[in-house]
Amino acid sequence: MRFSVVGNLLGTLLIFIGLAQIFPLIWAFFYNEPDLKVFIISILITLSAGFALRKITRFDNDISLRESFAFVSLSWILASGFGALPFYLSGALPSYIDAYFEAMSGFTTTGATVIEDIEALPHGILFWRSLTHWLGGMGIIALFVAIMPKLGARGMNLLKAEVPGPIADKVVPRVAETAKLLWGIYVAISALETVLLMLSGFSLFDALTHTFATMATGGFSTKNLSVGGFNNPLAELIIIVFMFIAGGNFSLYYCVAKKNYNALLKDEEFRFYTSVVVFCIIVATLYLNIFEYRNMLLSLRKAAFQVISIITTTGFTTENFDSWPPMVKGILFFLMFIGGCGGSTAGAIKQIRIMVLLKHGYREIYKMVHPTAVIPLRVGKNVVSEDVVTSIMGFLFLYLLIFAVAAVTLTSLGIDLISSLSAVAATLGNVGPGLGLVGPLNTYAPIPPFGKIVLTLMMLIGRLEIYTVLVLLLPEYRRYTYQRNISLFK
């Protein structure tokens, strides 16, 4: 691996991150709050780091596969590292580990927070928290590929390493155009939500921050009680709809924009996603109606919001679901593993993978009776190749393995089992709030620093879908660091 090439791209990325901090700076300036200075310092540090990195390295658009993975993983690590600066410098989070946790939680659209009193924060910091969601939602690498057309065919490798779901497809022939289109759709839907939220009575600031968190399926709010804090049923409805949209495949929305409505309606994954959501809402509503609220409409409102919020891995809350009956909690806990569709901004395992695994399971059972049958695995009209099926099974295994190891690690720090399990499920699935100690009314603050580091890693692994991060553990990446030194001296 050539460090120089990766370093140069990382430098450019840092410049992006620095420039992105101008937006919260504007809010800080507008409200004339003390975080103004913080953002100026943070922007200067980020930009100078970026330019310095570019200075000592050189650009080469011929990036190998190995370097692509390293670049994508390191970008997210570095982006969070520098994205944490405002939290750290402003004193909102005096520990850098906490600040890093918060930034990673933002970029990976997890929405798990370590800040006890959100409402006490200045506007600039709040805006930056939400903006990290929005940037990370459609993907910082996707944005990078869209803006850097020089990457050419190699851009696809970068995009593949980041885009959620087992199959990344282009919507138009060029990678850069594809990335631009996806970002364009993302921006357009976001703009629509912002306008609707403002019509429902939100201020521009609240509308923007909540739009960012909804569209990215993030979950950071500006209120301690999350969306519930506004007590605005209309806004809840709007957010429900847009969370659901954000959990769908964005390339389908491109087809819809091109007036091909069938693409959306006939898409098997989207139908599966819709049925899972509807089914879970019905069950949860009935259950809540009997055991909790004894009011159908209220139950539906609470259940719909919470089910969609969790399945799309957003993590907004309108109610403390930790106090709900165990059955509903159980549903919510397992929804944390499912997530939205491939190609959405949601996290976790994804509908398409679950669907393929279900079909594969059925096929295996069928084969018990017809041992010689040749059964292709179809999603829609397309046959899923055996490579993809194997890769999905490997994914599920690694997902569960990592989940188990991390959960046990947390219990070793003295955290109770339910809290440990849900904390890992919620960070690995990029959901946000869990149960018990990390429930919707609590934060991740009480978890010991080592636990926070583990959970930060979970968020990264979850967002980049395991393989991209784990590939860095291959011995090759260590061996090539050695060779890199030689080539530097040449």
Place this chain on the structure above:
Amino acid sequence: MKIIIIGGGEVGLELAKRLSGEDMDVILIEQNPKIVREIQNKLDVMVIRGNGASVNTLEKAGLKDTDLLIAVTQIDEINIIACMIAKKFGVKRTVARIRNEEYEDGSQVLTNEQLGIDIIINPEKVAAEEITKIIRTPNVDEIEYFVDRRVLVIGFTVYPNSKIVNQKIKALPLPESSIIGAITRENGEVVIPRGEDVILPNDKLYIIGKKDLLSEIGWLIRHHTDRTQNITIFGGSRIGLHVARLLEKNKKNGFNLKLIDKDLDKCKDICMYLNKTMVINGDVTNLEFLKEEDIPNTDAVVAVTGDDEVNLLTSLLAKQLGVKKTISEVVKADYNIVLNKIGVDSIISPRLLTVGQIMKLIRKIDIVSLTILKNEKAEIVELIVPKNARIVGKKLAEANLPRGINIGTLVRDNNITIPNGSTEIRAGDRLVMFVKKEMNKILEESFSAKTSRKFLLQNEMAMER
């Protein structure tokens, strides 16, 4: 510009690579899933798996708003059908690769227009023509004609013991109205030379001049022009057969032709098409066999077995045995960087020849012909200056053309001249120039017809009427 390419073979892949490199939207249709995956990882194009001759697949690729369709599958019939469909859907230009000459000659019932094919390419035929050109002029590596064969570009290698090595360009006594258009160096670099540049050993010089250039610069080229009499072709591929037939037609020279192929059935088949060529069944990688067949006394060997490695190695082998001139077919681009190091004389690449033909279709300027130099880093472009191009009316010294663009000759009112700084470019001038690959954008800017929005609108309205 949106382009559909059907077939992901060598030519299709090369076209996809170049076209996507020139900011075109390329959609490639290929049937083999393995190749599909490979291309997806390698190129920035959209790859669709399917049959290129099916309307469904083509519609999925968005045929309706396509500007150019290039059908280069292995099968002629698929290429023809694809073009027919494309024309029905209103694709502006269609190109089909057709190798079987029976589809091409005058006996066909349907004309190309009826089939919907605008341009037919036959890489093997073009390659064969190129090979016969080199055989007739054995001491040069490349030879290209421009402006109705009145302007000539010759590419030849300067051997280390040549007397012009280490001389400055301006000291060379070149004939009148000819200049060195470009030099490709051993390290792969392309130099657009100035008077002060020095010629190094193993440089390849591209000299442009009038049609009798070849006899005038005979002294520059290594040895006196030997007549090539005995020619052996290795391999009974399509190219081999074409070459043999073309050379047979040339009655004036009366070549002695031999064709060697490993496959007995193929030999038998080839015999049917050839009259004067001796067809031999044998293995060209067998040294004993080559000696027996009197290869050491052959003047030229054409290695076109269809296998790059065999072609290169047998050429070297023949060279070692004393053959004066070897011509090898090399399809893969990957070998480019070592070709001038290993000592084969001339390289023919059907892939490159085809690509040159098609690339001229997609440029914004009106190009008469386009030849890609062997190391693929520069092109020879022939064009007619349009009326409202930016460069019209300017003297060359004022036009601010970068060094990577070198105008070799200017043809105006049938006069062939070498332009200099004080030459004014006029509309209708026919130019032959050497252009480095990275200068294409600038070339387009300076030489494309300026079309204002108003002009475009008028055009569109006229079209609608």
